[in-house]
Amino acid sequence: MxxxxxxxxxxxxxxxxxxxxxxxxxxxxxxxxxxxxxxxxxxxxxxxxxxxxxxxxxxxxxxxxxxxxxxxxxxxxxxxxxxxxxxxxxxxxxxxVEAFADWLERRKYAIAASALITVALIVGFLQYGLPWAALKIAERLPASVERSASNQVVKVLERFHLQPTELPDARQQALQSQFKRLVAGEPRADQMRLNLVNAAGIGPNAFALPDGRIYMTDQLVELAESDDELLAVLAHEAGHHVHRHGVRGAIEGSSVFVLAGLMLGDATGSSLAVSIPATLLSNGFSRDHEREADQYAFALLKRHGKSPRDFATLMARLMKAHGMEDVDGSVIGYLSTHPPSQERVRAAEAADASR
Ligand SMILES: [Zn+2]
The missing domain is CATH 2.30.29.30 (Pleckstrin-homology domain (PH domain)/Phosphotyrosine-binding domain (PTB))
Incomplete structure (x- = not known):
């Protein structure tokens, strides 16, 4: 034994x-x-x-x-x-092969974890990294890129027969000076220009171009019941310019190749000269950018002793007016960038309540 x-x-x-x-x-x-x-x-x-x-x-x-x-x-x-x-x-x-199979078998949890981390990094980049990169690139772009992109947008909008405003001179002067007072001292304010236009084809609307030109139609002026309502909308448009939404939106929508080019040397942003007007006209501003412009507007109005509620009342009236229905579908994205929505009306009312 x-x-x-x-x-x-x-x-x-x-x-x-x-x-x-x-x-x-x-x-x-x-x-x-x-x-x-x-x-x-x-x-x-x-x-x-x-x-x-x-x-x-x-x-x-x-x-x-x-x-x-x-x-x-x-x-x-x-x-x-x-x-x-x-x-x-x-x-x-x-x-x-055996060693690799063994390595895989022993590390299957580590591999699953690293796959999850990779996905999280990509989501994180799209959520935070891309907007951050877009802002950094936008801040570095020469003003000429914003200007030429804006010119192209205007060319397309002229299809809607933008006519000189028919508002009386005194009314125009009053709106211009109120707007100047509102944005005086704001970042990039020196580039902001208020363009009053008569545009029956567009209806009651206002929009900001990337170079600081802000358009407001006579039809919107007619719809408003007070100048403060108009200033609330102009404050929102100013927000798009202050936060460079036109350029940032185009960059955020760019392919990774364009993005890489911008980060690695295309300082002139030649690729953006095409994509800015295209993005603006077809998609308008993103929801995040609309929200950011709203928040900017509410804060600006409050600093001037005005109420964000004026924004809400004009929004509510725009919801009833169907002035945008006749607009050509190809640029509807841009012209409906300020779609009045209950959510935004509520946000304005909440901002007013916290004054
Ligand atoms: Zn907007």
């Missing part, structure tokens, strides 16, 4: 299941090494030790924590738990 009790199994003695290859019977054996030989002890009385030369034993590749199989030269096999000891007994380097 030469079997050992399990309690004295050392790290160099392992328990395995041995099949002799002739019968289907599996026997529990204590596996150990003796010089260049592998020994299996069945614990039977009498002939309990079986051995085979290590050099003739094939070991199955390591695959995570799956058991290893030793294929014996006599056709039998021993299955046993993986252990570093087996690497000492069978020191052949695993093939690259």
């Amino acid at each position: 030469r079997s050992m009790p399990a309690s004295i199994l050392g790290s160099d003695v392992m328990e395995g299941q041995w099949s002799d290859g002739r019968s289907s019977r599996l026997r529990t054996v204590k596996v150990s090494r003796n010089g260049d030989w592998l020994q299996a002890d069945t614990g039977d009385a009498g002939e309990s030790i079986h051995d085979w030369p290590l050099a003739y034993i094939r070991i199955s590749p390591r695959l995570g924590r799956t058991p290893r199989t030793l294929t014996l030269p006599d056709g039998g096999c021993i299955e046993l738990a993986d252990s570093p000891t087996l690497d000492e007994w069978f020191p052949r380097p695993p093939s690259r």
